[in-house]
Amino acid sequence: MTATIEDAVRSAVAAVTDPELRRPIGELDMVRDIGVTAGVAHVAIVLTIVGCPAADRISADVRAAAASVAGVESVALEVGVMTAPERQALTERLRGGRPAREMPFGPGSLTRVIAVTSGKGGVGKSTVTANLAVALAARGLAVGLVDADVHGFSIPPLLGLVEPDGSVPQPTRIDDLMLPPVAHGVKVISIGMFLRRREGDAPLGAVAWRGPMLHRTVQQFLTDVYFGDLDVLLLDMPPGTGDVAISVGQLLPNADVLVVTTPQAAASDVAVRSGLVARQTGQRVVGVVENMAAMTLPDGTPFTLFGSGGGAAVADALSDAEAVVPLLASVPLSPSLRADADAGVPAVVAHPEDPASVAITGIAATIAGEPRGLAGRSLPLRPN
Template identity: 80%
Template sequence: MTTPTDDAVRRAVGAVIDPELRRPIAELDMVRDISVANGAASVGIVLTIVGCPAADRISADVRAAAASVPGVTDVALHVGVMSPAERRALTERLRGGRPAREMPFGPGSLTRVIAVTSGKGGVGKSTVTANLAVALARRGLSVGLVDADVHGFSIPGLLGLVDADGNVPQPTRIDDLMLPPVAYGVKVISIGMFLRRAHGEAPVGAVAWRGPMLHRTVQQFLTDVYFGDIDVLLLDMPPGTGDIAISVGQLLPHAEVLVVTTPQPAASDVAVRSGVVARQTGQRVTGVVENMSAMTLPDGTSFALFGAGGGAVVAETLSTDAEPVRLLGSIPLSTHLRTDGDAGTPVVVAHPDDPAALAITVLAEILAAAPRGLAGRSLPLRPE
C-alpha cells in the first residue's frame, strides 16, 4: 500500500483553484500546516476574509484533493482566516506592484479593451455584449465584462446573476479590491450588484446620478475590481454620446469600439454618432454589428421586420482611407435570443445552433482572430 507524504498532499491541495481569484491556493498563500500519519491527513488552509462566499466550495475541493492522494484514508480540514497583514500582502501581489487605485488597462496593458456602443437604446446592444462575452470565453479566452450602462444596467439579468428576490450577488471585497462574480466563465461587474431589495419589495429604483458620480463609478469599476490577467475586457456602454462615453474615452483612449445598430435608417443614422465621438477621444472603431436583421421563416422566405442594409451604411459612413470599418456580422431576429435573455441563459449556451447564436459565435471568432497592436507596449518578460 502506498504511504502518502506531507509533500504529496501539499502539492495536491495547493493546486486547488480559488473560484473567485482563479489562481491556485498555494500561489495565494492560503495553505498552512499539512501532516499525514497512518493515512490520515491533517490539512490547514486560510480563507481571504471572514464569511468568504466561496468557503464551502474551497473546503470541498481541498478535501477532495487531499483524499485523492494515494494512501490517504481520512482528511481532517482546519479552516482559518488571513490576518490583516496577510491580506495586504495578497492584494499587493494581485496588483502586480501597481499602486492602489491605479487603472490596470492603460495603453501598456496586454488586455484588449472593446467598448460596445450604440447611438440609441433598444437595438439589443446589451444582449449582443453579454452573448459575445460568453462566446469569447467559450473559445478559451479570459474575459471581463463591465456593465457601464449605469442608468439602464441589464447585464446581470442577461447572465443569470439574479436571485429569487431580484438581487445580484455582490463582489467579494479583499481590503480595497473587489472580486467580480463569474457567470458562464465571464467576470462581471455592474452597479446592479450594489442595489439591494428585500423579499416582496418593488424592483430597485432608478439610479439618478449626474456626470461626476457616473465618472467615478466607471473609474472604480476599472481600478478597484480585480479582473486579473484577462485577454479581453468588454464594456457594455449606455446608448448615445453622453457622460459615460466621454469618461470612457478619457480613461481608455486606446480602446476599440464596436458599434451596434439595427437595419433601419432611424437607428443606423444615430449609430454613426457613437463612432464619431469615439474617434474624437482617440479610440478606434473596430467594426459594426447589425442586430435584428432579416430572419428566415420556416417556408424559406426572408422576413426583414426592420428593413435591411443599415449596418453596411454605418460601416461605410464611418470608414476613412486611414481607418476602414467593416460590417463584422448581422444577427438575425430570433425568438430564442429574446427568451434565453429573459431566462438569464445566453443563447450561445442554451441554443448554440440558433441562427443568432451562430452569428454571434462567428463574430467572436472574427474578434478573437484580429491582430492585437503591441507597438509601444511593454511585454511582461523578465530575465531568469
C-alpha cells in the same frame, strides 16, 4: 515515508484553485500546516475573509485533493481566516506591484478593451454584448465584462446573475479590492450588484446620478475590481454620447469600439454619431454589428421587420481613407435570443445552432483571430 506523503498532500492541496481569484491557493499563501498520521491527513488552510462565499467550494476541493493522495484514508480539515497583514500582502501581490487605484487597462496594457456602443437604446446592444462575452470565453479567452450602462444596467440578469429574491450577487471584497462574480466563464461587474431590493419592490432601485458620480463609478469599476489577467475586457456602454462615453474616452483612449445598430434608418443614423464621438477621443472603431436583421421564415421567406441596409450604411459612414470599418455580422431576429435573455441563459449556450447565436459566435471568432499589436508595449518577461 510519512514525509513523502505529506509532501504529496501539500502539493495536491496547493494546486486547488480559488474559484474567485482563479489562482492556486498555494500561490495565494492560503495553505498552512500539513501532516499525515496513521492515514489521516491533517490539513489547515486560511480563507481571504470571514464569510467567504467560496468557502464550501474550496473546502470540498481541498478535501478531495488531499484524499486523492495514495496512503491517505481520511482528511481532517481546519479552516481559518487570513490576518489583516496577510490580506494586505495578498492584495499587493494581486496588483502585481501596481499602486492602489491605478487603472490596469490603459495604454500599454496587454488586455484588448472593446467598448460596445449604440446611438440609441432598444437595439439589443446589451444582449449582443453578453452573448459575445460568453462566446469569447468559450474560445478559451479570459474575458471581463463591465456594465457601464449605469442608468439602464441589464447585464447581470442577461447572464443569470440573479438571486431567488431578484437581487444581484455582490462582489466579494478583500480590503479595497472587489472580486467580480463569474457567469459562464465571464467576470462581471455592474452597478446592479450594489443595489439591494427592498421588500415589496418589483425592480431593483433606480440610479439617478449626474456626470461626476457616473465618472467615478466607471473609474472604480476599472481600478478597484480585480479582474486578473484578461485577454479581452468588454464594456457595455449606455446608448448615446453622454457622460459615460466621454469618461470612457478619457480613461481608455486605447479602447476599440464596436457599434451596434438595427437595420432601420432611425437607429443607424444615430449609431454613426456614437462612432464619431469615440473616434474624437482617439478610440478606434473596429466594426459594426447589425442586430434584428432579416430572419428567414419556415417557408424560406425573409422577414425584414426593421428594414435592411442599416448596418452597411453605418459601416460605410464610419469608413474613411485611413481605415475601412467592416460590417462584422448581421444578427437576425430570433425568438430564442429574446427568450434565452429573459431566462438568464445566453443563446450562444442554450441554442448555439440558432442563426443569431451563429452570427454572434462568428463575431467572437473574428475578434479572437485578430492579431494584437505589441509594439511599444511592456511584456511581462524577465531575463534569467
